[in-house]
Amino acid sequence: MNGHDEKKTQGETLTATGGKLSLPSGAARFGEMMAGISPAKEESGSVAGGVLLCLLGIVAYVFISLAPLMIDSIDSGAFGAFMIAGLAVLIVCLVFGIGMAATGSIAKLGGPMRDTIAEHLFNDEKILAYCSSKRMGMDFWMHGMTPAGIIVFTNRRIFLIVFTSAFKSPIKALQKREGLIVMVCDGASKEGAKWGGLMMPVTMHLFGSRLALKPEGKDRAVPYAVMHLGSNWKTIKKIKEKMTLS
Amino acid sequence: MTLETPVATVEYLPPPGWECDPRPPVQRGDGCLYKHLLRLGKKTVGLVAVSTSRTLGTALENDAFLALVAVEGGITGLEKRQSAFCSGGMDGCRWEMDFFLDGTPFVAELFALRGDGRAKGPEILVSCWGAAEDPRNAEWIARSISCVRRVNPARKRAVALMIAGFLAALCGLLLTAITYDMAASGDAPEYVGFVGLVVVGTIVFLQGIWRLLSGRPGKSE
Numbered sequence: 103m104n105g106h107d108e109k110k111t112q113g114e115t116l117t118a119t120g121g122k123l124s125l126p127s128g129a130a131r132f133g134e135m136m137a138g139i140s141p142a143k144e145e146s147g148s149v150a151g152g153v154l155l156c157l158l159g160i161v162a163y164v165f166i167s168l169a170p171l172m173i174d175s176i177d178s179g180a181f182g183a184f185m186i187a188g189l190a191v192l193i194v195c196l197v198f199g200i201g202m203a204a205t206g207s208i209a210k211l212g213g214p215m216r217d218t219i220a221e222h223l224f225n226d227e228k229i230l231a232y233c234s235s236k237r238m239g240m241d242f243w244m245h246g247m248t249p250a251g252i253i254v255f256t257n258r259r260i261f262l263i264v265f266t267s268a269f270k271s272p273i274k275a276l277q278k279r280e281g282l283i284v285m286v287c288d289g290a291s292k293e294g295a296k297w298g299g300l301m302m303p304v305t306m307h308l309f310g311s312r313l314a315l316k317p318e319g320k321d322r323a324v325p326y327a328v329m330h331l332g333s334n335w336k337t338i339k340k341i342k343e344k345m346t347l348s
Numbered sequence: 349m350t351l352e353t354p355v356a357t358v359e360y361l362p363p364p365g366w367e368c369d370p371r372p373p374v375q376r377g378d379g380c381l382y383k384h385l386l387r388l389g390k391k392t393v394g395l396v397a398v399s400t401s402r403t404l405g406t407a408l409e410n411d412a413f414l415a416l417v418a419v420e421g422g423i424t425g426l427e428k429r430q431s432a433f434c435s436g437g438m439d440g441c442r443w444e445m446d447f448f449l450d451g452t453p454f455v456a457e458l459f460a461l462r463g464d465g466r467a468k469g470p471e472i473l474v475s476c477w478g479a480a481e482d483p484r485n486a487e488w489i490a491r492s493i494s495c496v497r498r499v500n501p502a503r504k505r506a507v508a509l510m511i512a513g514f515l516a517a518l519c520g521l522l523l524t525a526i527t528y529d530m531a532a533s534g535d536a537p538e539y540v541g542f543v544g545l546v547v548v549g550t551i552v553f554l555q556g557i558w559r560l561l562s563g564r565p566g567k568s569e
Contacts, residue, residue: 114427282372
């Protein structure tokens with residue numbers, strides 16, 4: 103049944119890019135905005151180290167708080183002071199431990215993320231920074247600690263790697279190339295990528311910034327919380343300044 | 349080889365010596381493109397893809413051509429010839445293309461197929477390319493394809509929401525009925541109304557109906 107209803111065109115000239123995701127319309131402008139920003143250093147955290155620090159903090163809190171009851175030489179009247187000291191140690195350990203674990207998880211995503219994006223990068227395109235992003239709103243609470251996506255800033259555009267399941271390992275998804283979708287956002291347009299806005303709970307603003315991304319082909323923007331963590335955040339902060347100033 | 353996607357499972361047979369390389373799915377237009385690149389040694393010579401939206405239909409736009417014929421370089425003198433194609437329950441369009449890639453004569457073949465003559469649903473795309481004298485294998489792959497459609501994941505999720513909502517509301521009503529019965533028989537001082545469970549269950553159930561009717565994909569997609 104081949105061959106009927108044949109149509110023909112001829113003589114067209116194109117530039118083929120090897121099936122790469124095409125650059126958004128604002129890529130050149132975004133490139134100008136990103137001029138002078140150098141790629142972020144590799145992250146150096148450790149998930150195991152961070153978890154261990156958190157656990158040590160809990161153990162230290164229990165021992166310090168109960169010290170007046172366990173050690174005879176300590177005045178039992180100082181119970182309150184020891185409890186506050188224990189709480190301070192716990193908070194410090196939790197802050198540093200969670201930070202270390204979170205940067206460790208970002209570091210682990212780095213290699214598979216680069217493999218996933220590599221085939222779409224143009225010759226003059228380089229990765230500046232990336233972050234493991236959390237969806238804001240109800241989804242944030244639904245997804246918990248599992249990253250809902252990875253935002254990758256290059257000097258031409260913003261890639262958004264969205265995971266389709268909150269309950270599967272993002273590293274495995276990246277390695278198997280299953281359960282994820284690679285999308286492209288126009289960093290130069292306010293519609294494509296916009297910083298700012300309210301996050302719930304409001305205390306999130308102490309630890310993250312809100313970035314609303316509307317990938318090409320999608321009809322609405324989805325807000326993400328970009329956490330203020332590691333050396334990638336230092337670069338993303340510069341990118342944010344350039345994007346908000348323009 | 350099997351190309352698993354949330355909307356369909358596609359089985360195909362690559363020519364001897366060809367290897368498939370699964371690539372990460374990408375957003376294309378308002379849908380998603382799942383693809384296997386076909387390699388002969390280190391050279392990429394073709395692809396098999398499933399598109400969740402209408403990528404080609406009956407016209408081959410240049411951006412679709414560039415996305416599905418993964419060559420790199422300057423293309424001149426591109427000629428496209430379109431014809432209808434039908435094989436073993438799959439029908440659609442076939443494009444044959446001649447062009448010069450950086451001055452070298454090249455040919456490409458592309459098939460856009462749908463199962464059971466459906467106008468909607470996933471589109472299966474097969475394309476192969478190579479130098480003009482290379483054997484043409486796209487038709488061979490296209491004829492080997494078999495496709496099993498899957499339930500739309502958005503609708504699947506919607507049904508799950510409806511079931512969860514219904515069960516929560518039912519649970520709330522049953523618990524209320526049990527405590528009411530206990531209060532009536534004097535075993536408990538008064539009955540407890542599980543209003544929250546019923547209300548939340550109803551809202552979740554209605555959300556499920558809304559998603560089912562609108563076919564809206566989940567937020568995580």
